[in-house]
Amino acid sequence: MPSKREYDLILLGATGYTGILTARYIFKSLPPDLKWAIAGRNKEKLELLAQSLVPESSSRQLPDTVVVQLNQNELNDLAKRTRLIISTVGPFALFGSDTFAACARNGTHYLDWSVFRVLKYMTEADNQYDSMLWLRLCAIRSFHLAAANYIRRHFGTKTGRVDVCIHSVQGGISGGTLASVLQAFELNSPGHLYKAHAPYALSPRRPSPTVPIKRTSIWTKVFGLLRIKQLGWMAYQPQGPVDRAIVHRSWGLLEPTAVAYGHNFDFHAWFKIWGPVVAILWHFGGLILAPLILLRPIRKLLPKLWYEPGSGAGQGKIENNWFEYRCVAEADTATKLKPKALVRMRYESDPYIFTAAALGEAARILLWQKDTWAHKLGGGVLTPATLGDHYVSQLRAAGVTMDVQSDDPALRGKDPFTTL
Numbered sequence: 001m002p003s004k005r006e007y008d009l010i011l012l013g014a015t016g017y018t019g020i021l022t023a024r025y026i027f028k029s030l031p032p033d034l035k036w037a038i039a040g041r042n043k044e045k046l047e048l049l050a051q052s053l054v055p056e057s058s059s060r061q062l063p064d065t066v067v068v069q070l071n072q073n074e075l076n077d078l079a080k081r082t083r084l085i086i087s088t089v090g091p092f093a094l095f096g097s098d099t100f101a102a103c104a105r106n107g108t109h110y111l112d113w114s115v116f117r118v119l120k121y122m123t124e125a126d127n128q129y130d131s132m133l134w135l136r137l138c139a140i141r142s143f144h145l146a147a148a149n150y151i152r153r154h155f156g157t158k159t160g161r162v163d164v165c166i167h168s169v170q171g172g173i174s175g176g177t178l179a180s181v182l183q184a185f186e187l188n189s190p191g192h193l194y195k196a197h198a199p200y201a202l203s204p205r206r207p208s209p210t211v212p213i214k215r216t217s218i219w220t221k222v223f224g225l226l227r228i229k230q231l232g233w234m235a236y237q238p239q240g241p242v243d244r245a246i247v248h249r250s251w252g253l254l255e256p257t258a259v260a261y262g263h264n265f266d267f268h269a270w271f272k273i274w275g276p277v278v279a280i281l282w283h284f285g286g287l288i289l290a291p292l293i294l295l296r297p298i299r300k301l302l303p304k305l306w307y308e309p310g311s312g313a314g315q316g317k318i319e320n321n322w323f324e325y326r327c328v329a330e331a332d333t334a335t336k337l338k339p340k341a342l343v344r345m346r347y348e349s350d351p352y353i354f355t356a357a358a359l360g361e362a363a364r365i366l367l368w369q370k371d372t373w374a375h376k377l378g379g380g381v382l383t384p385a386t387l388g389d390h391y392v393s394q395l396r397a398a399g400v401t402m403d404v405q406s407d408d409p410a411l412r413g414k415d416p417f418t419t420l
Contacts, residue, residue, distance in 0.1 A: 007035050007082040008367055010066065012099060013089030014038035015045040017174040017312040018113075021356035022088055027053045027060060029360055029398070037064035039078065040089075075102040084109040084367060086359055090176040090309060109366050111359055143345050143402075144247055145385045146392055147329035148261045150341045150404045158262025160332040161214065164243075164325060165231050165270040171321035171350045174312030175303065182299045190294060197241040202381075203252030209264045224283025225276055230328040230342060230407060230416050234270035235282045238290075243269040250385035257373060259388065264332045272326075318350035326417060328407065340407035344417050347400050354400070361394035362387060 013019045046065040079102040103110035148159045219225040226234040247267045273279045292298045327343040347354045374386040
């Protein structure tokens, strides 16, 4: 990548809901000598956003503003001007792919938080020599990494099955997120989406497990009943297949390295539920309601009942939100009773504020850190796990609580996470 470009970073889609939060985080937290710009289609909105950053820190220089239309030529020129583009523009299925492709062609680092735009340009980006990081933000993208690292360091072995759940959350989705989900169904058939989010659809290699993978029980398949001792009653998480495909890409990218997870790594994502009866109701309710999103009239109606794209809950309200993930990961050993690692990740604010922080901290590492696996791999469509311990450390510095410890059999019957 050319070392002398006009900007270190351009934030595209800066005037949207997530974009504004990301601009505030970058202005407040990244180095004051950062050369950056905010970009979008509306000059007036960009200038208003830039001016609104002044009260945050009057000693910092305001970002430049760049008006850009989302066509191939202008996006190509934009990619040539900067070392990194962070894209929060949406709906992603409509407006994302050309930005991704422009960065791939010009060896420009690229960060975003959507899986839907990546598939078309996977090969083109993988053929670049300059490191490109594709980032779809969610807590578990770095969450499983902490578990795998702990097992390797404390038990001296690889990782087997990993179960992660959303333990608790207060917060909703923005209009842009809803629009992105709906557009994915508008532009793709259910069959294509199912294939794209298969467990190893994004992985550069296929697993060759040395032990049989544990099959899903009939109780889970038919009734949605699953209880994990350390986590409680689990329910299907709509985003679970997406999360699983991305984490398994991390597995595939890191498998040839010194931080490989292991041949028997198997990731699953859940949502904690309040007992078996509620789990059954959640399961059958999802089976009944989920197909409604396939109906175009329903997709047209939902945005009218929620926030418009580019908007969401107000700043004062979302600052009182939070989320917490929990994880139990098995060591890949031949023993019947396998050592386990417990991880708890909590953020005392809204998931969208976390997204802004996670994008900002990933940008910090990608621009100025040179010893990550993202850089060593040399290029392509990478994942947050390739940022390694640097990323976990930066998220902690940004206010994320992430604790790891061994599972203590003496605490069975109690909440094992109370000692974290």
